[in-house]
Amino acid sequence: MKAISKLVVIAVLACVVSVANARDSREMYSIKEALNSEDAKAQLDGSVRFYFGNQKHPAVAKRHGEFMSNKKTNAFNKTDKRACEWAFLSAMLSFQERAQREGGNAVINIRSFYKRNKISSATEFECGAGAVIAGVTFLGDVVTLAK
DSSP: OOOHHHHHHHHHHHHHHHHHTTTOEEEEEEHHHHHHHHHHHOOSSSSSSSTTTTTTOOOOEEEEEEEEEEEEEETTSSHHHHHHHHHHHHHHHHHHHHHHTTTEEEEEEEEEEEGGGOOOOOOOEEEEOOOEEEEEEEEEEEEOOOO
C-alpha cells in the first residue's frame, strides 16, 4: 500500500511540475524602457537606428529585405519584465548585426510576431514568458536611410 501511495504522490508532483513549465504568459512591454535600459545603452552601438510600427523615419534610399529575429532567454529567477527586456535586447542586437552585414543603417517597420501573432506598435512589444524561458519574435525591414 505504501508503494501505491508513493506512486500517486510522484504522479501528482509530475503533473504540477508539467503545468508550471507549460506557462506561456503573453504580455506587452515598453519599447522605450527596454531601449533605455543600462544593458541596451552599453550594447547597442548606435550605428543602426530602429523604428517600430509606423514610426516616421527619413526616406529610404535602399531596401535590403525583411528579416526575422526570434530570441529566447533563460527566465529562471527573473521577473517576466526583466527576462523579456533581455530577449528584446538580444533581438535588437541581432537586427543591428543583420543591418551592418547587409549594408543598411536602420531597421524600420519592426513589429512583434510572437507565435505568428502580428502586432504593430510604436510603443510596445509582445513577449511570451514561461517558468523557464522568455522569448520575443520580431519582423523588420533592413534599409539604408537617406542622409
